[in-house]
Amino acid sequence: MLDARTRRLVAPALEGLAARVDRPAVTPDRVTLLGLALGLGSAAAAAGALWIPALVLWLLSRVADGLDGVLARRRARDGQPPSAAGGYLDITADFLVYGATVAGVGIGYGGSLLPFVAVLVAYYLNGATFLAFSSLAERTGRRLDDGRSLSFLGGLAEGTETVLVHSLWLLLPGSAGTIAWVWAAVVGVSGLQRMVAGHRALR
Template identity: 70%
Template sequence: MLDAAARRVLDRPLARVAGVLDRPWLSPDRLTAAGLVLGLGSAAAAAATWWWPALALWLVSRLADGLDGPLARRRRAAGAPADAGAGGFFDITADFLVYGAGVLGVALGVTAGGDPWQPFAAVLLAYYVNGAAFLAFSSLAERAGRQLDDGRSLSFLGGLAEGTETIVVHALWLLFPVFAWQLAWVWAAVVGVSAVHRMVAGHRALR
């Protein structure tokens, strides 16, 4: 829901940072890999209940993830050859791995103190359905020539729960772990509603 507004605010600052980072040795894929490693580190820190290091790693991880696209676009504008989608593929699979690991890490951290695990399982189920809906839409829309082009590698159907909200909720878990399982129930419901919306909207768009 907030991705479009966030992109309007952040696109220029991220493009400027990408310009500063534009060095021959740093590729968009390496930024994606850095975001992946940092995100997994955040999950491991959360599992160990090191909440503040987990939060710092999470935020830096998402910053790296936000910079790989602007750097790739900058390179293409400068005449670098475009790939067939390898960068976008790596980016989206890394995101899914980081988000899933983040949920698992927080769940392991809070359940060690006696909190319930079921809300986090519900979040993972909602992530699974939501991801299946928008990835299936992106693939079929490409085949049907009905892509939604907003500059990203895939056709993203808008929804109540998008990347911006996911970053914020995961950060809130790490800031307030004592309330993490209650937030997880709410977040599972929000992502579930978003998944149903994407299923309906995607079906209508492809009819």
């Protein structure tokens, strides 16, 4: 819901950072892998109840996740064609980081894992809806082009909300179970929205 606005707000900062790190050795794929390593480090720290290190690593991983695409588009303007492999690596790394972070918080929280399982099921639903839509939209000429590698269906819960909620339960680990139940409901509703919107768009 907030992604379009967030991208506009953070674009100047990410463009500036991309200009600073734009060196031959710093490729978009390597930035993606750095974000993956930071995200998995955040999940491991959360599992050990090291909440502040987990939060710092999580936020740094999300900066890297935003930077890789900006760097790829910067290279494309300089004549280097965009890589479908890079987009594939990016989305698979995101899914791994999101899932690992949910698991890490659930373990570190020390209470019932049920709310975190509910979040993972909701993530599974959303991932299925927009990945299936992206593939079928490409084949049928209904691709939604917002500058990203895949066609994303908007919804109540998007990347910005995910970053905020994951940050919130690292800041308030004692309330992580309650936050997870609310977030699972929001993400579940978003998945249902995407199911309906995708079906209508492909008819």
